[in-house]
Each structure stands twice: as C-alpha cells, then as structure tokens.
Amino acid sequence: MKTLIKKAVWLAAAMVILMTALPVQAQKDDDSLYRDLGGLEVLTKVVDDTLALALADVRIKDTFKDTDMKRLAKLITEQFCELSGGPCKYSGDPMKEVHQGLALNNMQFNALVEDLQAAMDKANIPSRTQNKLLALLAPMQRTVVSK
Known part of the structure; x- marks a missing residue:
C-alpha cells in the first residue's frame, strides 16, 4: 500500500x-511579439534611436558617460530580441551586476523607458505591442534601481 x-x-x-x-x-x-515588433532590423533601429535619445536626454545622459555605446546597443538589442521570443541570445552580464554601483533611481529608469517609447513610436510600433515588450522589461526595475 x-x-x-x-x-x-x-x-x-x-x-x-x-x-x-x-x-x-x-x-x-512563441515568436509573435518578436515578429510584431518588426524583427531584428526594427529592434536594432529602436535600440539605436533609444540610445541616441538617452544621450540627448538631460535627465540621464550623464549615466552613459563611460559607456561603450556600440557594445551597449548590441547587448540591449540581444536582450530585447530574446525577451520577445526572437532567435537571439543575450550575451551580457546579469542586470544586477551591470548596474551595481550606478545608484540609479526611478526617475532615471522612467526617463529611459520614455526614450524607448519615443523610439518605438518613431518605428510605428503599435501601442499594444509596445506594452507587451514593456511588460517584459518592467521587472528589471527592481534589479536596476538602487536609490
């Protein structure tokens, strides 16, 4: 028994x-979000535009002063691609390690999200699709923000 x-x-x-x-x-x-975002070509453009906006954004531009922007763009593109179900594999370090010691706050995090949304608008990505990607990125706030 x-x-x-x-x-x-x-x-x-x-x-x-x-x-x-x-x-x-x-x-x-499921690669539907990746496809809805426009695939790797559009994701690459969105990331490039986001970082260009961030570098011009007085709220956050100083956080990137010692950053290899070309490498950052590659890693963010990989991350967005993987998160959205695309064929990429994120090759960077864990978010907690990457942002350790930067003392980022919610205002800075939100500023980058606003820049990302502006870049997605420029790429004509529908709001519904944008929100799906943002929902996948939102949990990173707890890891990235330390102030």
Missing part, C-alpha cells in the same frame, strides 16, 4: 512539474 501511495505522489508531482514546464517552453517558442 505504501509503495502504491509513493508512486501516486511521485506521478502527481511529475505531472505538476510537466504542466508548469510546458507553458514556459511554449512561451519561449
């Missing part, structure tokens, strides 16, 4: 693990 109960518990646990893992894999295989 104990063996039968153990097998039933094991089977139930395996089913729960399988059922929770399947949606994650399905989500990773």
